[in-house]
Amino acid sequence: MTKTQIWLAGFLAVFFLLLVLGRLFKNDSDSKPKTSGNMMSQQKSAEQGDLSAEELINKFACAGCHGAGLSGGPNGPALAGLKTEWSRDNLINYLRNPNSFMDKDKFKAYRGKYSNTLMPPFNNVDIKDLGKIADYLLTK
Ligand code: HEC
Known part of the structure; x- marks a missing residue:
């Protein structure tokens, strides 16, 4: 080379x-x-907030009081058959401010039964997410 x-x-x-x-x-x-x-x-x-209703319910630990599958526990009632008494709007309002429904007879009974726990207000949760939760609860 x-x-x-x-x-x-x-x-x-x-x-x-x-x-x-x-x-x-x-x-x-x-x-x-x-x-x-x-x-x-x-x-x-x-x-x-692209979470599904089930994911939101997990996130807010609803089952911690309402029991596995929301079928009731020692600290909260079963969330079933809600559609017979709740409209979507009322249910959303309830989730935001449970206190304002306390004078209903049903809730007076709950006070006796679940005397150690109160349904907490979810008023800092996006209203659209509460709508998703309400829609889901109304199918159960
Ligand atoms: C700290 C325990 C606790 C948590 C957490 C909780 N709840 Fe509750 N919830 C209760 C109790 C107790 C009641 C019964 C009313 C009362 O005594 O305040 C209730 C009542 C309700 C009711 C009315 C039931 C009826 O018969 O009309 C709905 C609906 C409900 N809860 C939905 C939810 C959802 C949805 C979540 C989660 C986003 C949730 N709760 C989280 C304790 C809880």
């Missing part, structure tokens, strides 16, 4: 090396925004 040929081979080798490195970095930066984009949209949907 002459000196020129060696230089030429050297340049070619460096050229290919740069080409390959360039590809690698390009793929790298292509894939990065994709993954963080996905993470962001997942976070967004959680923040926007």
Whole structure:
């Protein structure tokens, strides 16, 4: 090999090396925004309250008092057959401010039965989420 040929081979080798490195970095930066984009949209949907009624009921630990499957426990009544007495709006109002319903006979009876617990107000919960919970409860 002459000196020129060696230089030429050297340049070619460096050229290919740069080409390959360039590809690698390009793929790298292509894939990065994709993954963080996905993470962001997942976070967004959680923040926007895209939870189902069941997920919301888990989140607010309703079963802690109303029992597994909301079928009643020592600290709260079963949440079943609500549609016979509750309208959707009243139920949402109840969840936001249970106190204002206390003078109903049924709730006076609950006071005797569940004397250690009170239904907590969920007035800081997004109204749309309460609507979802109400819709769900009215199907049970
Ligand atoms: C700290 C215990 C507790 C938690 C947590 C709780 N509840 Fe209650 N809930 C009660 C009690 C006790 C009553 C009976 C009324 C009373 O004494 O305040 C009640 C009553 C109710 C009623 C009226 C039932 C009827 O017969 O008309 C509904 C509806 C209800 N709760 C829904 C929920 C939902 C939905 C959640 C979760 C978002 C929840 N509760 C979380 C204790 C609780």
